[in-house]
Amino acid sequence: MKQKKYLLPFFLMVLIPGAILGLLSLFGLSNTLNRKLSDSLFHLFPPHHQFSKDIIIIDIDEQSIAKYADHPELGQWPWKRHIYPTLIGYTKLISPPKVTIIDIMFTERSDYDDALVAANLNLGEISHAANFRDGGIVVPRKGEEIISEKFSVPLPTDTPFPRYENVAFPIGQVGETAPMIHVVNVIADSDGILRRFTPFIRWKDKHFPTLALQAFASGESYESEWKEGRFRIHKDGVEREIPLGKDGLVRAYFYTEAELRNIPRYSAAGIIESLNELNANEVEDPEKLLVPPSVFENKIVLIGTSAASTHDDVVTPHGLFPGVIAQAVFASNLIEGHMLRELPEIWGIAFTLFILVIGVVILFVNQIHFLRNIYPIFAISMFVGLFYFLYRLDLVLATSSFIIAFPLSYLMGFAYLTYTEGKEKRKFNNILRNLVDPGVVSEALEDMDTLKKGGEWEITAFFSDVAGFSSISEELSASDLARLLNEYLSAMTKILKSNSGTLDKYIGDAIVGIFGAPIQNKEHPRLACKTALEMVSELEVLRAGWKEKMDYTETAREMAFRIGLNCGPAKVGFMGTDSLASYTMMGDTVNLAARLEAAAKDYGVSILVSESIETACKGEFHFRFLDWIRVKGKEAPVKIYSLVSFVSELTPIILEAEQKYEEGFQFYLNREWEKAISSFEKVSEIYGTPDVTSKLLIKRCQALFKNPPAVGWDGVFTRTSK
CATH class of the missing domain: 1.25.40 (Serine Threonine Protein Phosphatase 5, Tetratricopeptide repeat)
Structure with missing residues (x-):
């Protein structure tokens, strides 16, 4: 039965969300969402990698375009190509950089291509940009095969790297004389955001290095290996295992926005101005130039554009940035080993299902309300903590499964819990509202588990019985007897409830009550004594009214009752069936209270109490010692008292x-x-x-x-x- 009890919560909180996650994963709908959500989390966490100190950018920026707007050769974009050897030559004035990588394509013929050819032959480690694309008419270009054979990297044909149909190499002699060639293609995700890069691009089953890989190689030889689904690059004792996805792309670590904006960038205009000053002998110390040539020493230099008119912007996780900045990020990732491995989505689903199962346990098995209240905080903390822990290890956990399934699971589980508890509350409310004061009912229903479970604790048992009720019942008609009982029991029960007492049951004219349950109350002996005295006073009021109206019979109008009180430990709780249950008490404490009510007749008193009541309440109430007795069924003697009045009324x-x-x-x-x-x-x-x-x-x-x-x-x- 207990297992069946948890089947529906398990179905609602685990199986339904799990099935939804499976469908989203099956149709590939969760990949982009995973990446968007992980971007948001990355922004919240402190960085744990820093941008490479080996990369520097020569930027054809707005200042460069604006400064030379009227220049005959630099006044419009694109600049004439003989300016690039000038920029490259300046970087080699003192000590050359490791490599100069140009992020500008020279795929169309120009009158100044000879300058680039001369730079290729004389200035050394230069890498030119190639661009691959799909679609259009494939028109073979002169020298294309020579260039592809010269610069392609031998790799197995089963690699997952992106493949393109067409290629645009640097034009003619520029490409043929180029010391190196790299591919500048970047591949955005389906939402248009650039998060990933690839070390190689494929064309005609040939592999060509991208800008990032060329930066990693820095003009030196390297070996690449594709084996058993793993891709490794070796260079000078440095090995990089690149965590490629199934599509041949790897997730980039994008550093912080502040770091991207602070990548060392030197305006092309500043270099040209510095070179002019140097040629004019206006500055004796090159270090005092606007752009000292020494800043390029042993660096990886990227030449790119950020001016709006060059239209080379991309959308990154940090917003819109020049394409050369994104390329610099990819290069830094590969150089420093900062790439992120996207874990298989099943990991995120498995973790989410684990959390959902814990949710079932906490909401439906656990009985500690505090844990139920902190369950969402616990689950979210577990998720964020695990995500951050893995992120520090450069691992990315799929996030959409948790973000989608947890709220759905929690809402369905909480709704079901609210429904079932509400159903139980209505059930117990229907029982309790006739037994206790409405305020006590509300408080008792706050802790349903304790209410249902009951327990054993200190209470005061209350028994009252009308003296000689058999004689009264014989004298009255059925309707009058019912009216008398209703009038009497209503008045007495109202007093009982108003003093936080619980009506256990009626036994004919007898009233059985509990003080101190279902809500535990240390004042239960005092409240029981107060109730007993108020009932005595109320009965006098009832009798006066009956006498005034000459209602019922004379015997009924002289009605008297006896009350027995005893406090001590007793078992209390709901007892009965699901459809018919009552809140009641059991134990020696209860039995003694019943015996005291019966014994009150012998001593001619209205309220007979035990020594435990007298000890607990003698400061506020006055008790008269009566006797030592031994009740039936018990060997231990009991000291009994009559409750006389409040102390103030003595x-x-x-x-x-x-x-x-x-x-x-x-x-x-x-x-x-x-x-x-x-x-x-x-x-x-x-x-x-x-x-x-x-x-x-x-x-x-x-x-x-x-x-x-x-x-x-x-x-x-x-x-x-x-």
């Missing part, structure tokens, strides 16, 4: 009479029967009315005088009836 006559009674009881214990009888007789004289308790003790003394008790008699009276 009179000297009451105190004098009780003092005389206690004097007589001491004589009784000392077996001085005559003295005891004398004292007990004076009690009635002091009260001015016959005292039933004193008469009871007088008869007991007379019987013991005739038949003295055995040696060892302790004065405890044993009741033989309930």
